Amino acid sequence: MNSDLFKGKLVHLTVEEPESLSPLVSKWSADSEYSRLLDWDPARRFSIKNSQKWIEKHYENEANYAFSIRTLADDRIIGEIGLDGIRWTHRDCFVGIGLGEREFWGKGYGTDAMRVILRYAFTELNLQRVTLDVFEYNQRGVRSYEKAGFVVEGRARGLILREGRRWDVIFMGILRDEWLKLNPEKQ
Numbered sequence: 710m711n712s713d714l715f716k717g718k719l720v721h722l723t724v725e726e727p728e729s730l731s732p733l734v735s736k737w738s739a740d741s742e743y744s745r746l747l748d749w750d751p752a753r754r755f756s757i758k759n760s761q762k763w764i765e766k767h768y769e770n771e772a773n774y775a776f777s778i779r780t781l782a783d784d785r786i787i788g789e790i791g792l793d794g795i796r797w798t799h800r801d802c803f804v805g806i807g808l809g810e811r812e813f814w815g816k817g818y819g820t821d822a823m824r825v826i827l828r829y830a831f832t833e834l835n836l837q838r839v840t841l842d843v844f845e846y847n848q849r850g851v852r853s854y855e856k857a858g859f860v861v862e863g864r865a866r867g868l869i870l871r872e873g874r875r876w877d878v879i880f881m882g883i884l885r886d887e888w889l890k891l892n893p894e895k896q
Contacts (some may be wrong), residue, residue, distance in 0.1 A: 714829060716777070717821040720740055722776035722829075727768065730777060731761035733786055737809030745871060746847050747807045767791075774829075778808065778822045787813045792830055792839070797892065800837035800854040802830065814850055821858040828892070831885045838884050858883045858891045866869050 727854040735757045737743050744752035755763070767775055775791035775810060786809050788808035795802040830836045841859065843850045851861075859881040867875035
């Protein structure tokens with residue numbers, strides 16, 4: 710049994726006070742590539758004050774479980790991850806992740822964070838299904854989600870417009886039974 714539910718091999722998940730997290734969220738929003746990987750809306754910047762308001766509002770929603778992603782090596786905050794829109798009747802939710810610190814992209818930190826949140830979703834919250842969507846141009850994200858156990862369930866063709874080109878939105882999901890097969894020690 711894992712002695713720390715929120716700890717992986719590279720990261721651990723924490724909850725921060727909005728006033729301490731908002732400067733980072735504001736900084737990350739200034740990176741248009743990060744914004745375009747994370748959000749359907751056009752890239753835009755957020756002030757520290759507006760970032761703090763958004764974080765506070767997000768924390769107030771009882772159907773959301775929001776965490777910061779910190780490295781184990783130096784306890785640095787590198788991103789965010791959360792379970793949103795939990796529907797307890799159906800035991801399903803949406804997961805979202807963003808690594809704001811570029812030097813950690815493509816090095817397994819996002820996959821590790823996703824594995825930690827899935828363990829939490831399936832063993833602590835007893836959810837049945839976790840879903841996400843990812844933009845077709847984010848192939849690094851697709852590979853990371855597949856490593857964590859997600860499978861492609863469908864796509865909305867040409868739904869997103871970026872740089873004058875249409876891109877698909879890919880829908881991915883993982884069921885509790887699928888996760889248990891990948892993690893037999895959790896049974």
